[in-house]
Amino acid sequence: MENDYVGLWVTADNHIRQELRPDGRYDEARGRRASAYTGAYQIDGTHIDYQDDTGFAADGEFDGDVLHHGGYVFYREGSLAHRSAIAGRP
Numbered sequence: 001m002e003n004d005y006v007g008l009w010v011t012a013d014n015h016i017r018q019e020l021r022p023d024g025r026y027d028e029a030r031g032r033r034a035s036a037y038t039g040a041y042q043i044d045g046t047h048i049d050y051q052d053d054t055g056f057a058a059d060g061e062f063d064g065d066v067l068h069h070g071g072y073v074f075y076r077e078g079s080l081a082h083r084s085a086i087a088g089r090p
Helices: 080-087
Strands: 007-010 016-020 025-030 033-044 047-052 057-063 066-069 072-076
Touching: 016 072, 047 066, 072 080
Parallel strands: none
Antiparallel strands: 007 016, 007 072, 016 025, 025 033, 033 047, 047 057, 057 066, 066 072
């Protein structure tokens, strides 16, 4: 699976880190808990659908280097959007 969104997506505080892998799998770490959630994903345009290995389903929307998912805002790690979010944190 080849797409423009493969890579690491993180919250501004780096607490949640979600790796979208080229094989259509994701691995999400939370705090010190590695692989807190794992599963498959599919992307259609700017929409992403997740299917967790436990059976839970979720979705999200990309807006450039920003991902809105599950009430969180993720940033492509190292992107201008990510650097701006870090700089804007109190």
